Amino acid sequence: DWTPDQFIESTVEELRTQIGTDKVILGLSGGVDSSVAAMLIHQAIGKNLYCIFVDNGLLRKNEFEDVLHSYKDMGLNVKGVDAKDLFYTALSGLSDPEAKRKAIGKVFIDVFDQESHKVEDAKWLGQGTIYPDVIESVSVKGPSATIKSHHNVGGLPDFMKLKVVEPLKTLFKDEVRLVGKTLGISDNIIGRHPFPGPGLAIRILGDITPEKVAILQEVDHIFISSLKKTGLYDQVWQAGAMLLPIQSVGVMGDERTYERVVALRAVTSIDGMTADWCHLPYEFLADVSNEIINKVRGVNRVVYDISSKPPATIEWE
Numbered sequence: 001d002w003t004p005d006q007f008i009e010s011t012v013e014e015l016r017t018q019i020g021t022d023k024v025i026l027g028l029s030g031g032v033d034s035s036v037a038a039m040l041i042h043q044a045i046g047k048n049l050y051c052i053f054v055d056n057g058l059l060r061k062n063e064f065e066d067v068l069h070s071y072k073d074m075g076l077n078v079k080g081v082d083a084k085d086l087f088y089t090a091l092s093g094l095s096d097p098e099a100k101r102k103a104i105g106k107v108f109i110d111v112f113d114q115e116s117h118k119v120e121d122a123k124w125l126g127q128g129t130i131y132p133d134v135i136e137s138v139s140v141k142g143p144s145a146t147i148k149s150h151h152n153v154g155g156l157p158d159f160m161k162l163k164v165v166e167p168l169k170t171l172f173k174d175e176v177r178l179v180g181k182t183l184g185i186s187d188n189i190i191g192r193h194p195f196p197g198p199g200l201a202i203r204i205l206g207d208i209t210p211e212k213v214a215i216l217q218e219v220d221h222i223f224i225s226s227l228k229k230t231g232l233y234d235q236v237w238q239a240g241a242m243l244l245p246i247q248s249v250g251v252m253g254d255e256r257t258y259e260r261v262v263a264l265r266a267v268t269s270i271d272g273m274t275a276d277w278c279h280l281p282y283e284f285l286a287d288v289s290n291e292i293i294n295k296v297r298g299v300n301r302v303v304y305d306i307s308s309k310p311p312a313t314i315e316w317e
């Protein structure tokens with residue numbers, strides 16, 4: 001029967017034989033899959049694995065710094081790349097969800113290509129592809145679709161010409177988590193909720209500005225930390241907040257306010273294909289709502305999304 005220890009042992013052995021003394025490039029996202037793939041390849045070839053972690057300015061609050069730190073603690077040879085301004089510039093004025101996804105995908109490919117050129121004589125591209133990615137069309141929204149539409153216009157980027165190494169290709173998500181745990185990766189990375197590649201850009205309805213990102217990061221941070229504090233985080237498959245493109249009237253002291261509305265979303269799911277909204281305790285929702293409205297300037301109303309998928313999707317864009 002399958003065990004994580006035996007999987008690790010045989011995979012590391014195969015990777016060593018396959019890669020030899022070649023250099024491998026791998027893009028880390030902060031998610032479970034890329035992190036576990038990186039650790040497996042790292043065990044096989046050490047510093048010849050060159051990891052690249054891009055800050056697109058659309059991550060959760062403090063996420064880039066925190067995760068980069070964890071990666072370094074894990075001994076990974078990782079380079080953090082601050083590309084926030086490139087992403088914000090490319091997104092400027094875009095409101096259509098697919099246009100935003102495309103713009104983000106294109107900048108990511110450009111940044112990643114440029115960074116990978118700095119690794120001289122790399123032969124392989126490491127990827128955290130897991131079995132469901134191979135068999136399903138979920139990836140229609142993922143990097144492969146963006147890469148396709150990009151390369152129709154500009155030609156295949158060089159890193160796409162590298163040989164691909166995908167050590168998790170036969171595993172399901174729960175197996176990836178077991179392997180990660182066995183490899184000693186922290187619960188903070190192994191247990192984290194899925195987070196979309198385009199990040200907060202598809203949770204800000206309408207156009208993206210750094211100010212809106214900052215507001216949503218604060219709201220999201222309060223929601224997610226509260227889930228963690230109350231022990232609810234692990235019962236939820238995915239959670240986050242949406243910044244709505246409308247304002248509503250409120251009152252503060254004896255002044256009327258006209259400020260932003262945020263929607264909180266938390267779902268249970270097995271694979272993201274279907275999902276139920278979480279019946280979070282009213283007391284919890286009340287506390288989170290109060291904290292958001294009291295602490296985040298510019299937000300005067302919080303609503304909770306009670307739609308399931310289908311027909312509603314998990315994200316709002």
Ligand code: XMP
Nearest residue numbers: 101141142194195196197198272313314315
């Ligand atoms: P939906 O909104 O389609 O989301 O119910 C299902 C799962 O996919 C994630 N998602 C994305 N992930 N790029 C990604 O890498 C995307 O463009 C994207 N759109 C949605 C979403 O967070 C959920 O986990």
